[in-house]
Amino acid sequence: MNRPHKRSHTPRILALIAVIVLAGGVYWGRDHLPAGLMPASLLPSSAAAPIPGAAKAPPVTVYAAKAEAETLVRQSRSVGSLTASDTVTISPEIAGRIVSISDAQGGEVARGDVLAQLDTTIYQAQVAEADAKRKLWKANAERANNLMAKGAGTPKAVDEAASELGIAEAALNLAQANLAKARITAPFGGTLGLRMVSVGEYLTPGQAIFTLSRIDPLYVDFSVPQTELAVLREGTPVAINTDAFPGEQFGGKILAIDPKLDAAARAVSVRAEIANADGRLKPGLFIEVEINAGTIENAVVIPEQALVARGDRVFVYAIEDNKAVMKPVKTGLRQAGKVQIVEGLSIGETVVTDGQIKLRPGADVTIGQP
Known part of the structure; x- marks a missing residue:
């Protein structure tokens, strides 16, 4: 009978031993050979030498503008309506x-x-009646006083006559007042x-019967956010525009500011006064109000697109020595694509207006031509 052939494992075992020896030699060499004799691929990362002639990142092309000094007009806008300065119902x-x-x-x-x-017919008759009674009681009062002076009268009769005379005079005054009220x-x-x-x-x-209105001057009633309270004063100039007279502006000034704010809207009611000598403006017109709250001289102004928001903070990328420098800023007024920088930037500094998304602080930049 033939016995099964046993497969020898000797070659496999020898190969495994060779691999182990080789690996041990490599790690021994990494720890004991001089770095100059060791291949760079086997050096620890801390000992790897930089690659000679490595390429430097090219500058990022951006567009920029300079921070300029401007005189800004502090303006607020609102809507409101015109009302007569005085109005009553004639009745x-x-x-x-x-x-x-x-x-x-x-x-x-x-x-x-x-x-x-x-018609005064009835009221004239009432006046005549009251006057007749007044005359009667005046005569009675005089007789009572005469009798009292002669010792034939009594104090009671004098007092009663004087009281009735007073009542008659009051009735006459009432009748005359009613007669006067017939003339409106x-x-x-x-x-x-x-x-x-x-x-x-x-x-x-x-x-x-009628309404009577005083329309020169007119009042302008409107409201503004509570944030505008710091710059509003009595006498602050305003200008109004209305669709009734397109292209025209009418000037006035703030007359009064309500001391109480609307708690729901966080707004304050304001009343301005507008001259209306020619009577063209009418109460009830819907109007737009521009409030001129003064000027800011030498304000630092940059294009609005230069701002970069990070959470609740605002930054700009300034360019210094052809490098991008990220600066936190505090903004002020915003007008027609421009923004005032209150803090963090000086006049003459250059800021990136387009290309911020490609930048990081310290990056090399080159300014492109628009």
Whole structure:
């Protein structure tokens, strides 16, 4: 019988021993041979020599602008509406039938001009009645005083006569006041609104006849964010624009600032005054307001696109000795693509306006031509 052939493992074992010896020799050599005799691939990373003639990164091409000094006008914008500086509803204080009415609706009237007249027949009669009673009690008071002087009267009769005389005089004053109220006059000079009643109509107290408005000057009511409070003052100039007169501006000034803020909107109400001598502007017009809160001389200004945001901070890349330097800045006013730099940059410094995404601090840069 043939026995199975046993495969020899001797060659495999010898090969494994050779690999182990070779590896040991390499590591021994790395630790004991001089560095100059050891291949660079086997040197520790800390001992590897730099590659001679390694290529340097080329400069990054960017576009830039210089920080310039400018005079900035501090402006805020808002929207609002025009209101009359004074406005009232002309109405009677007493009842009566209207017998005449002014034809100046839509026109100007002066203070004291008669706007409407009520029938005075009843009120004249009341005046006459009250006057008659006053005369009677005046005579009674005189007789009571005479009798008292002669010793025939009593103090009580004198007091009663004096009291009745006072009541009669008060009734006469009331009747005369009612008679005067039948004549309805303008409380101030202004512009009358449209007539709302007709001659012959019976009016009750408080019923509207006209509206009367003073429209020179006009008030401009608007609101601004609370951040503008620091620069607003009474007398601060404003200008208004309205679609009713495109291309025209009307000037005025701030008249008053509400001491209380709107807690929900975090805004403050402001009232300005606009001259309107020609009467072209009308109450109720929707307007845009420009607030001129002063000027800033020699402000450091750069293009707005130079800003780089990192979280809640703002930076710019300045170019110094052809290298990019990242500088934190504090911004101020922003106007038409420009921004004021309050802190962190000086006039004349060059800042990158395009290409920041390719930069890192210390990178070599070259300025491209637009």
